[in-house]
Amino acid sequence: MSALSNSNWDRRTVLRAAMGLAAAGGLTACGSNTGRAGGGSGDGLVQYFHAYGEAGTEQAIKRYAKAYKEANVTTQWITGNNFEQKLFAALLTKNAPDVFEFHPQIQLIKSGQVADLTDIIEPVKDDFNPADIQSHTVDGKIYGVRMIDDPQFFFYRPSVFEKAKIEVPQTLEELIEAADKLTTSKVKGAFLGNDITTVQNPLIWSAGADTLTADNKPAFNTDAVADGLKQLRGLFTSGNLLLDAPTDWWDPSAFTQGLTAIQWCGMWAMPTMIEALGDDIGIFPFPKVGSAGKQSVTNGGWSMFVNAKGDNVEAAKEYVKWLWIDQKEYQEDWALSYGFHIPPRTSIAQSATKLKTGLPAEGVKLFNEFGHFDNIGWTQAMIAAVNDVMANSVRKDADPKAQLDAAEKKVDTELKKLFG
Amino acid sequence: MSTTTTRGVAASPAPAKVSKDRPRRGLRASSTFNFWLFTGPFLIGLVIFVFVPIGWSLYLSFFEARFTVTPSEFVGLDNYRQILSDTDFRNSLVTFTVFAAFIVPTTWAMSLGLALLVNRLRFMRAFFRSVFFLPTAVSYAAAALIWKMSIFNGVRFGMANTVLSWFGIENIAWLGNPDPPWYWLVIVTVRLWLQSGFYMILFLAALQNIPRELYEAAAIDGAKPGWQTFRYITLPQLRATSTAVILLLLIAAYQAFDEFFILLGKATWGMPPLVELYKMALGENQNYGAGSAGALILTALICLVTLFQGKIMGFGRGDESQ
Numbered sequence: 001m002s003a004l005s006n007s008n009w010d011r012r013t014v015l016r017a018a019m020g021l022a023a024a025g026g027l028t029a030c031g032s033n034t035g036r037a038g039g040g041s042g043d044g045l046v047q048y049f050h051a052y053g054e055a056g057t058e059q060a061i062k063r064y065a066k067a068y069k070e071a072n073v074t075t076q077w078i079t080g081n082n083f084e085q086k087l088f089a090a091l092l093t094k095n096a097p098d099v100f101e102f103h104p105q106i107q108l109i110k111s112g113q114v115a116d117l118t119d120i121i122e123p124v125k126d127d128f129n130p131a132d133i134q135s136h137t138v139d140g141k142i143y144g145v146r147m148i149d150d151p152q153f154f155f156y157r158p159s160v161f162e163k164a165k166i167e168v169p170q171t172l173e174e175l176i177e178a179a180d181k182l183t184t185s186k187v188k189g190a191f192l193g194n195d196i197t198t199v200q201n202p203l204i205w206s207a208g209a210d211t212l213t214a215d216n217k218p219a220f221n222t223d224a225v226a227d228g229l230k231q232l233r234g235l236f237t238s239g240n241l242l243l244d245a246p247t248d249w250w251d252p253s254a255f256t257q258g259l260t261a262i263q264w265c266g267m268w269a270m271p272t273m274i275e276a277l278g279d280d281i282g283i284f285p286f287p288k289v290g291s292a293g294k295q296s297v298t299n300g301g302w303s304m305f306v307n308a309k310g311d312n313v314e315a316a317k318e319y320v321k322w323l324w325i326d327q328k329e330y331q332e333d334w335a336l337s338y339g340f341h342i343p344p345r346t347s348i349a350q351s352a353t354k355l356k357t358g359l360p361a362e363g364v365k366l367f368n369e370f371g372h373f374d375n376i377g378w379t380q381a382m383i384a385a386v387n388d389v390m391a392n393s394v395r396k397d398a399d400p401k402a403q404l405d406a407a408e409k410k411v412d413t414e415l416k417k418l419f420g
Numbered sequence: 421m422s423t424t425t426t427r428g429v430a431a432s433p434a435p436a437k438v439s440k441d442r443p444r445r446g447l448r449a450s451s452t453f454n455f456w457l458f459t460g461p462f463l464i465g466l467v468i469f470v471f472v473p474i475g476w477s478l479y480l481s482f483f484e485a486r487f488t489v490t491p492s493e494f495v496g497l498d499n500y501r502q503i504l505s506d507t508d509f510r511n512s513l514v515t516f517t518v519f520a521a522f523i524v525p526t527t528w529a530m531s532l533g534l535a536l537l538v539n540r541l542r543f544m545r546a547f548f549r550s551v552f553f554l555p556t557a558v559s560y561a562a563a564a565l566i567w568k569m570s571i572f573n574g575v576r577f578g579m580a581n582t583v584l585s586w587f588g589i590e591n592i593a594w595l596g597n598p599d600p601p602w603y604w605l606v607i608v609t610v611r612l613w614l615q616s617g618f619y620m621i622l623f624l625a626a627l628q629n630i631p632r633e634l635y636e637a638a639a640i641d642g643a644k645p646g647w648q649t650f651r652y653i654t655l656p657q658l659r660a661t662s663t664a665v666i667l668l669l670l671i672a673a674y675q676a677f678d679e680f681f682i683l684l685g686k687a688t689w690g691m692p693p694l695v696e697l698y699k700m701a702l703g704e705n706q707n708y709g710a711g712s713a714g715a716l717i718l719t720a721l722i723c724l725v726t727l728f729q730g731k732i733m734g735f736g737r738g739d740e741s742q
Contacts, residue, residue: 081685085702088702088706089702089706092487092488092489092706111487185576186576194595194596194685195596195685195686195687197686236597239590242574242575243574243593243596243597244568244572244573244574244575244578244593244594244595244596245573245574245575246569246570246573246575246578259575387686388688390686391686391687391688391689392688395596395597395598395687396598396599396688396689397599
């Protein structure tokens, strides 16, 4: 009997301990890995990069950093699809990065988060694409150094179009029709990313509207945009759209593996695509939406910023100047050796032979002809407001006009906070 | 045949033995020292990582705290008013309720079922116990990614779609298309797989704690093995454990974050409270004041539900009734 109750006692202790563990486990689960191990103080610098998909990119960034002799630069390579949230949260802490890549957004400037880089850019200003200088300028001051320009458009296979007797779509109707004709039991007609949000800006531009007006008023809430959303909803429910693919729009796999006939992707993916499909690849801009619109291309990209609230602002500026202004060899390597990106420096772009012929040259042409650059006044909170429109009126069946009205209200609130 | 009397007779010697056992372990001389030695590190951690943040949240919730955690503008109860009138936050409570209604009963039934099966095994018991327990060691993020990218992806070679295609059913976009809401299936199954093994161990411990004599006595009284003994002996004997399990499951459901965050991405639906608060406090808005107010409201709700549940299910009374 004694042995029995002993084991009883033990088991109960185990049970209690296990419950304690469960409770503790629940608590610790909240503290996820924030990737802030590097720390931002001392003489070392910390830089944040989102995880580029192309092979060799992480090694390249670390190689450049290692070549810098003035400071020890640690790289945080941030995986996952919420780089901006991780970055914003980290910037509030003591362990914030000294240097980070992001897109130009004015709230970072209004809150004093990013340092004025005019003095390091000014001497070489004329060598930059003027649009890349303009998109980083507020009140005459330049706040970031553009590293790469990334045009985004549709990719397709001309041989497949020929077989199905399809012309390159000029309007959204034609795109939807093409997707219908191209869909088979194995291949879907088109892929616009898993949550469709990546085409929100091209949809607005192609409908003849814009995100903001020149004097920073919402300009996306038009009937043409609402009609475009309705058409996209039709495409979404048609069964011709690739949904829940294992990789998202920025990865060429869905296209190269034949899951989709048309995919929205970026110029960075060209080397991988060419390797997989040879020269049987074509590109076209986001087609016209409605009669008043014009085809459009997203001229995305990444820029380097310096954390103005960090302990090492001067050292960080020196590093950014050294790598992204002075070291043209590294800049060229970064733009052309992994994925393809358009160098924002005219002198580098001119000598970039890889972008002079074939598909990359066509990409550059679309970039110049149809491209829309970042608007510094269009901030993450506004992007999120339109993300909700896409979710509610394309993936769900909400009324596009009402959704656009709601988004306009949110964008207005943000604009008031930023510009008064 | 009254279960309460048999339970009282059979189990009462155990606690008495326990109290006699303890002093023999030789810890009496420095029990105070030992108490602090063993609880100290945990207490320090608790204060730094739980109580200080809760206090700070309370402080933040009365301030306008955007893009800062050291605010200066006192706004009284404004943040509470804002969050309670926020439809997204209220919807998140509905989402949680739906989620809990799915996950709590299924995990309870599944882990109890597994425990009963493993408990009856005559051979390879340790093997099966380990196999069912193993998913507990997998992180929610990793499991959610496996569910998203290989089992429930929307293309024809996704596992679920492959199985469905054998029966001639078209590919389903499990997560992309919220109508019909298949995403609940993905979310519930991933959590079910992850946590069932752990609660199975709790049930297994409780099952082995039920005195054999009860079953023998029941057999003599003519109870048939199977459903009858399960219904009138096993289940009542597991009452304390069941209560604890349901309580832990509810709290875990309240804390749900990882799988929702990873699986649903930029959706506007299926946001449990923590994801909603994360978006508010750490997303684009960086509104720590309103986020903290929401967190405190959530904490109060968890406390209330726990107390209420304890009241109806008798949590804490379990030991006395044994």
